[in-house]
Amino acid sequence: MKLLPFSSLLLPLVLGIVVLRAEKVDYNGYxxxxxxxxxxxxxxxxxxxxxxxxxxxxxxxxxxxxxxxxxxxxxxxxxxxxxxxxxxxxxxxxxxEGEMTTYAVPSETWFTAYHSYTDHIQFLRDLQGGFTSNSEIITAGSSVQGRALTGIHIWGSGGKGSKPAVLFHGTVHAREWISTMTVEYMAYQLLTKYSSDATVRALVDSYDFYIMPVVNPDGFVYSQTNDRLWRKNRQTVSSSSCVGRDINRNWPYKWEVPGGASTNPCSETYKGVAAGDAPENQGLVAQVNQLRDARGIRLYIDFHSYGQYILWPYGYDCNLRAENDAEMRSLASQAASAISGVSGTRYTIGPACSTLYATTGDSTDYTDVVGNVTYSYTYELRDQGNYGFTLPANQIQPTVRETWAGVVSMLQNA
Ligand SMILES: [Zn+2]
The missing domain is CATH 3.30.70 (Alpha-Beta Plaits)
Known part of the structure; x- marks a missing residue:
């Protein structure tokens, strides 16, 4: 008789553990x-x-x-x-794709494995801690679940906030893990090479860099804990049990134009109920507007995967061209050459809508028109679909190094 209440208490606990573990999607055989x-x-x-x-x-x-x-x-x-x-x-x-390794202080070996969100934040803090005189940790609002959108601001000899801005965003789409590593590599190179490399020093002395490796932290964490292939944020909507807005279809510029996003909450490209109604998007919009109103933004890059494209506005209209379309093409072309010069990796370049597909409420349309950014790009990093989002760990270093060459080329020509 005494055993019965005991086991009836224990059973739900055991079941509870089983249920929790079963929540992570098992992609074996898919x-x-x-x-x-x-x-x-x-x-x-x-x-x-x-x-x-x-x-x-x-x-x-x-x-x-x-x-x-x-x-x-x-x-x-x-x-x-x-x-x-x-x-x-x-x-x-x-x-x-490799095991996530435990954290080590910033060094080149960081770029040989994927990492947990907590370790990414610690990486930024440790990197900043090594260069306190010309960098600081910054935030741009917070996520649905209350995580701060965290990045690093790097400046040169002119002092903090004295130069036009260069802004990098990564991991707006949760499953695009190679973009996190790539954006971090930009910060790592700029800080660790500043004192030894004249090219890097000239760049850091010319611009204020605002570098945000993970702008969709909730989605990124979910892609690590529950579903490796999750894309959107983790915002709910009252009309549906489906979760998540596509933050890169939520920017408040041409959001209402049909055809470049979905109105179905279950879709991978769900645009939201209203323009800019994702908290993450609100933080990013405020960041862009603030930098625009301060020293202006010279270069914006939104890092994604996969496909190997360098794209520029516009996403919402396949016939429209930016005023400086020819210059944007020239910069992209030189960046693509720089990338292939490192590794042979070939990129396709062009205006986003006519080159890839129509997108509305996307970052680069907003930064180009409302943010008044001189050069706005989306990079779609490696590969072309063989591994897709789950790029093996042994391709992280080759990817970040070739992309660095592309970005340096853009900065030198911007
Ligand atoms: Zn993406």
Whole structure:
């Protein structure tokens, strides 16, 4: 008799633990399919979105990369005019991505593994701690779950806040982990090379750098704890049980234009209920506006993956060109050459909408027009879909190094 109440108390606890552990998505056996769609694309795309676990390149309707559970592979393939298997087993690829290593003080070895969010914040603090006379930790508002959007401000011989701004954002899409590492590498290089490298010193003395490696912290944490392929923030909406806004479809410029984002809360590109209604977006908008009103912003780069593109405005209109379109093309072209000069990695360049796909409420349209930024770019980093978002750890260093060469080239020509 005494055992019964004891076990009836214990059982829910045991079950509770089991349920918690089961929350993380197990991608073993899942495949990545590259689909070519035929006629009546919108209808087919909606059916595919229902069946797929994730659409990896939402918006690119004529060629979709999707993650599909084993049981749905045949059904999804049947909807497409043509399909090829990009990844046989997503679970196996995730193992190649490597273990997250425990934290070590900033050194080049940081860029040989992926890291937890907590360790990323500690990395920034330790890096800043080594260069207290020309850097400080900054924040730009906070996330839905109350995490500060944290970055680092770096300045040169003219003193803090004396030069035009260069602004880098990373990890607006949670699953794009290579962008976190790349943006951190920019800060690492600028600070650690300042005293020894004349090129770096000239750049740091010419600009105030505002560098934000993770602007979607809630989504990033969720991509580590629950679903490696999560994209959006973690904001709820009363009309749906689906979670998350696409922060890069939420910027308050041309947000209302149809066709470049989704009004369905379950979609990977859900734009939100109103322009700028994601708290993360509000923090970033305030940051851009503040830098615009201070010394102006010379260069803005929003780092994403994957596809190997350098894109500039506009996303919302495929026919419109920025006033300085030719200069933006020239800078992008030189950056692409610098990247391929390091590693042979080839980038495609062009205005965003006509080169990749239509996007509304995106960062670079806002920074170009409202932020009055001279040069606004989106980088889509490695690769072209073989690994996609889950780029193996042994490609981190090659990626950050080649991208650094591209960014230096842009800064020298800006
Ligand atoms: Zn992205």
């Amino acid at each position: 495949k990545v399919l590259r689909l070519s769609l035929g006629e009546s694309v919108a209808d087919i795309e909606a059916q595919i979105e229902e069946l797929a676990a994730h659409v990896l390149n939402p918006g690119r309707a004529e060629r979709l990369d999707v993650v599909v559970a084993p049981d749905n592979v045949d059904a999804v393939a049947a909807l497409a005019a043509d399909s090829t298997v990009l990844t046989e087993d997503v679970g196996a690829v995730l193992e190649e």
